[in-house]
Structures are given as C-alpha cells and as structure tokens.
Amino acid sequence: MTVGGPGSIPRLCAPVTAVGVVGPSMSPTLRHGDAVLVRRGGRPVRPGDVVVAVFRSRPELLVVKRAIRRQDDGWWLRGDNEFGTDDSRAYGVADVLGRVVFRYWPRPGRLPVSI
Structure with a gap:
C-alpha cells in the first residue's frame, strides 16, 4: 500500500x-482512501505497529505496512491483506x-495491533 498519490510522496x-x-x-x-496521522520519533517501533517505510530495494516507494521483526538494521514488513500485498517477501x-x-478519515480511530 502506498501513501499519497503519484508524484506526491510526502516528506x-x-x-x-x-x-x-x-x-x-x-x-x-x-483501506484505499483512508487518511492517517504518522508520527516520527516518540517511542520506538514495536512488532505489530503499522508504519510508513521505504524498502531499501525500492527507495522511491513510500509504503504503509505492519512491522513484523527487526532484521539487518531495518524492519521486515507485511501487509494485512494476504491476497493483495507486496511486502518484505518481495x-x-x-x-x-x-x-x-491514528486514522482520521473516513472512520476515525486508533489502529488495532496484531502480528
């Protein structure tokens, strides 16, 4: 899942x-169309957190995925949708x-933590 739109990778x-x-x-x-708040800093990332990241092999692609585990000074990420995701496996x-x-549009609320 990417964030933003074509050519609009947020800084x-x-x-x-x-x-x-x-x-x-x-x-x-x-879901497609949701709007979320992303926090830099604060507490360290933990397994189960939903994060915004950049794959080292695809630095131009900003993605939203679930952090699974620390690996090679980075994170192994997975998508929640097993049938429609490109993640660390790829x-x-x-x-x-x-x-x-936090998701603030269209269904405000905190995100569930799962692994």
Whole structure:
C-alpha cells in the first residue's frame, strides 16, 4: 500500500504528518482512501505497529505496512491483506520513517495491533 498519490510522496519532516492511503494491501485495517496521522520519533517501533517505510530495494516507494521483526538494521514488513500485498517477501528489508498513530478519515480511530 502506498501513501499519497503519484508524484506526491510526502516528506515526513514534521513530528506528525497527515498522509493518504492508496491501495488494498492493509485491508481491512486500512483501506484505499483512508487518511492517517504518522508520527516520527516518540517511542520506538514495536512488532505489530503499522508504519510508513521505504524498502531499501525500492527507495522511491513510500509504503504503509505492519512491522513484523527487526532484521539487518531495518524492519521486515507485511501487509494485512494476504491476497493483495507486496511486502518484505518481495522487496526485503525496509527503513521505517514513522508510526501510523491514528486514522482520521473516513472512520476515525486508533489502529488495532496484531502480528
């Protein structure tokens, strides 16, 4: 699942950044069209967190995935939708840029943690 739109990769410079979700790979947790808040810094990423990251093999692609485990000084990521996702199984280790802390549109609420 990518965030933003074509050519609109958000820069996660601010402590909290709003981003739009594109694609089905995190369904049912996040759906195409959802808007979320991403936090840089704060507590460290833990397994089960939903994160915004960049795969080392695809640095131009900003993605939303679930952190599974630490690996090679980065994170192994998976999508929640087993039938429609490209994740670390295809692209390898990713560098996490921030944690998704809240969905504010269209169904406001915190995201469930699962592994």
